[in-house]
Amino acid sequence: MALAAAGAAIVPAATMLAPAEPAAAQARSGDLDRAVAALRGISTMRADFTQTDRAGNSARGVMTLKRPGKIRFDYGKDADLLVVSNGRSLYMIDYAVNQVERWPIRNSPLGALLDPNRDVKQYGTLVPTGSSDVISIDVRDPDRPEFGRMNLIFVRNPNAPGGLQLTHWVALDAQNHRTTVRLANHRYGVAVPESTFRFDDPRRSSRRPR
Structure with a gap:
């Protein structure tokens, strides 16, 4: 798999929420508040990531997150691809073809993680998971379908900010x-x-990121 294709996908599904009974809906509303608090409670984070596209192709690396709005997907020193957000814009840098693509954070599904002005609770919908230890949130702006959508998955973990750990997203x-x-x-x-x-x-330069 070309890493450039993987990077394009990372910056570009979720199951829709089924009708809920009132008591269950109230309980899930509390889970949505806890998930929002967990995201906001992350000041900095590093994690290993595995990225898989719809064809099953995978790439690995290290993700670094720093609030507000900064992220880096590092695919390794020998990779030709780098994905970085500086807090305002998200960049995909392809050193194989000397190309840089840029998107405002708000225009990417990653805005659910990065955009300090994006209200996850306002645009997020809880999705039933069948487990009280797993919380799934579908984030999308119905008025801006061109921004895409993102499904965030958390598991309960007392050692993570807010007691919830982000394990993966789609x-x-x-x-x-x-x-x-x-x-x-x-x-x-x-x-x-x-x-x-x-x-x-x-x-402007032939140098590769260190």
Whole structure:
């Protein structure tokens, strides 16, 4: 699999919410509040990720997250691809063809994780999972279908911020490119320098990111 295709998918599905009984709906509303609090409780985080596209092709690397709005998907020093958000825009840098693509954070399904102005509770819908330890949230703006959608999956973990740990997500962009990203080996509160979210622009330099 070309890493560029994987990166395009990561920045571009969820099961729709079934009708709920009133008591269950009230309980799930509390879970939505807890999930929002868990996301907001992450100051910094590193985790290993495995990214899989709809054809079953996979890529691996390390994800670094820093609020507000910064993220880096590092596919390794020998990879030609890098995905970075500096808090305002999300960039996909392809060093194989010296190309940089840019999206405002709000225009990507990853806005559910990164955009400080995106209200996950406002746009999120709880999806039944069949387990009280698993919380699934479908995030999409019905007025902006071009922004795509994202299904966030949490499990209860007392060692994670807010008692919930984000284990994976499924992103679906406006072109129906579906990508699943699974996280492992979460590390919270790690020191993350601002330089993590900078990159060498291949349009001006032949240097690769370190």
